[in-house]
Amino acid sequence: MATMTDPPAEGFRLSQLLYDTRYRSATIQVVAFFLVMAGLVWLVNNVVINLSAAGKDFDFAFLNSRAGYDINQRLIEYSNDSTHRRAAYVGILNTLLVAFLGCITATILGVIAGVLRLSKNWIVGRLMTVYVEGFRNIPLLLWIIVIFAIMTESMPQPRDFRGEDAEASMILGESVAVTNRGIYIPNLVFTRSLGGNEVDAETGAAIASASFADLALLVAVIVAGFFASGYIGRRATATQERTGVRPPGVFWMRAGAIILPAVIVLVALGATLDYPQLQGFNFSGGIHLRNSLIALWFALSLYTGAFIAEIVRAGILSVSKGQTEASSALGMRPSWTMNLVILPQAMRVIIPPLISQFLNLTKNSSLALAVGYMDVRSTLGGITINQTGRELEGMLLLGGFYLLTSLIISLFMNIYNNSVALKER
Amino acid sequence: MSEVHSETALNSAYVRTEMLPEQAPPVTAAGPIKWIRENLFSSIANTAMTLISLYVIYVILAAVLPWMVYGIWDAGSLNECREIRDELYGPMDGHGGGVACWAVLVDRWDQLIFGFYPSDLYWRPILAVVIFLTGIAPVLYDSLPRKMLILTAAMPFLCFWLLWGGSIWGPIMVALGFAAAFLVVRQMSAVTGGLWAILLGILALLFLFFDPIQLIANILDWVIGLVGGPDAALSGAWRSVEGLVGGTIFPLVPALSGLLYSILPIEIPAVQSREFGGFLLAVVIGASGIILSMPLGVILALGRQSDLLIIKGFSIIFIEVIRGVPLIVWLFTAQLLLGYFLPPGSNFDLMVRVIIMVTLFSSAYIAEVIRGGLAALPRGQYEGADSLGLNYWQSMQLIILPQALKISIPGIVSTFIGLFKDTVLVVFIGLFDPIGFSNAIRADTDWNGIYWELFIFIGLCFFICCFGMSRYSQWLERKLTTDHR
Incomplete structure (x- = not known):
């Protein structure tokens, strides 16, 4: 009967680091690590020398x-x-x-x-x-x-928009002006802005303006509307899977969940559009892109x-x-x-x-x-x-x-x- | 039953005995009319789209075609162009309108193509491009004789010599140096195995291109400085060895080429990097970036797919850092910061810096493309290579890379197209590429106010190159498809 014997246990020899695949990968990695680190240290060292030679420091x-x-x-x-x-x-x-x-x-x-x-x-x-x-x-x-x-x-040019029969005209219902200085588009402004409105000295009417709070509120309401719409959609799908019938009017409910709150906010803030207008040789008002x-x-x-x-x-x-x-x-x-x-x-x-x-x-x-x-x-x-x-x-x-x-x-x-x-x- | 039938058939005068010849299909169901009906007017929506498209095409062509076709080719300045135009077609108002002034291309052709390259030496870049194309032809089309690959190997050195000029011995000795290192790798890989052969090859390169004594002295200095040992005592002793050997022998390659030049001075006039410009600059930067980034990309991809964690980590960091930052920031880094990272006093010209940066940049992208190819290979290919007893480098070289590179060809080519297009960014760091020249030409009083002609010309040149490359990659993809779908 042949007996299986373990191979004689050998001590670790240094040459195994190179010739034994079990250890060789470690050797390669250690060598690579030190080479890369040496390279990095070299670069940083150069930077330090060069900076001090130029009389600069490293400071934010x-x-x-x-x-x-x-x-x-x-x-x-x-x-x-x-x-x-x-x-x-x-x-x-x-x-x-x-x-x-x-x-x-x-x-x-x-x-x-x-x-x-x-x-x-x-x-x-x-x-x-x-x-x-x-x-x-x-x-x-x-x-x-x-x-x-x-x-x-x-x-x-903006001046081409002047006069009775102007060479150029504004597009989209007199709201957008395309000029060689950029494009002027209407701006969304609010008469009851959250940031407070300045009051016109003569008429006593509020001058429409927009603050960050207004826009943030609007965006927040629209995002919430999308979440609500998604929730309605999921509820409808769940109902459909349970009963086999999709509840009627889901599409309109989903659309309403997005649009209605946004419209309410716009009305509550008194939203109007500030149209770009030709003043002198340039446009004012609106957003200048x-x-x-x-x-x-x-x-x-x-x-x-x-x-x-x-x-x-x-x-x-x-x-x-x-x-x-x-x-x-x-x-x-x-x-x-x-x-x-x-x-x-x-x-x-x-x-x-x-x-x-x-x-x-x-x-x-x-x-x-x-x-x-x-x-x-x-x-x-x-x-x-x-x-x-x-x-x-x-x-x-x-x-x-x-x-x-x-x-x-x-x-x-x-x-x-x-x-x-x-x-x- | 059938008898009765056939009898009736024979006796009936009105029953045909032979087949009628096939009639042509109705006009509306054949030929171009059928094609038009099916492809252009099959439905109301389709008809509307066709009419809108035709209208768009008409508007564009009506505006552009006369402008281009009636363009003026022979004039010395934009004003002269307008005078000729008014003479030919009657006065027109509107600045720059009316007809194109192609004369600017004729007038500034040399600048747009060659930049400030000395005009009596134009044959050199042209010859270099011809050699470059002949050199890469056997790589692109494998039906060409394999002997041409010798030219491919010699191509980089020849092109370098033709473009920059100077002594012929420099490029020759560099080529011989690389050949020697290659021989070392090839001979030793049979004796010691792939990894050691490559290390020996790198050592040979170091030995040939650098001064080994100086190198060791510098490293000694540096290490001693780091650990805070006695200043320069050890390296000073070492440096005295150099005194014995003499500084003239090392580095070997420059010394030998200098020697050969003093014996047999063969040279052509040297051209400085800053004299390069126009499309020549774009092609030189693009081509060197493409050639140099390929091997680097393969190594990085192998590193990223490697089992060795540290090497994998370094590869990932390098690739992601390079890819995460736009090329233009890297170019500014090359312009502003490279000086900080190199030893004090070292300075080399901007074009070389740009080529280095572009190479590093595109090698990261190529690495990602090749990694995709490596990952797409079935696991069995790796295991098959292992079971044949091949070691890592053999299995990569013989089994894995040929297949992985084949899969990655479309990605590699589109990276190259991107790289070639990106060469125009060098305008921002003060090199004169075609766009830089279009600005310079406009700054000249003769051509102040000329835009579209130059843009169309530059765009067309890039389009031809890039579209050609993408067509080639599609052709190659079809040719290399071995599966039968």
């Missing part, structure tokens, strides 16, 4: 000193007496503003173009192909500059929209034809087929790249530099650095902001991915 105190420059497009109060920190906030908000606007319009454009590209209509399909390929294959920077040039060179914002926003939307169109198209094509046929075989209407069968499956494919396009759009908004839009790169990463000479600190903060933004967005994307991932065994 410059953020609290007076900025001394003006920012023409801002969402929060800012003057040139504010601090660099405040200027950075203004820039961050401007970046987020254009990114937010861009994401919404790019999604709308992209979905429309993506669906139309699959249209059976030959001309529409080709037209959308031209749009998609044109924007995907030409640098974004060029589009931003081109749209900026269109806005400043081919649009009428500067050319820089318009050019950046449109270019980002059109450019990213072209990529989103491709994503939507691929997503719809990825749902196999058998799914459509099967749902027809079950007797579903085409609209149900789309909503209940195709879209939920296509969304799984569409959403992740869509979010990474949003991320790209946010990063691409740093091209604001080309048209002088004051985003975070132009305030914190531009003028602040030039004025204070704090390149290292400024660039670190700037990089940190972008990095944080993209990490947050990818975090949400991962959560979503995990929630819709196919549950496989």
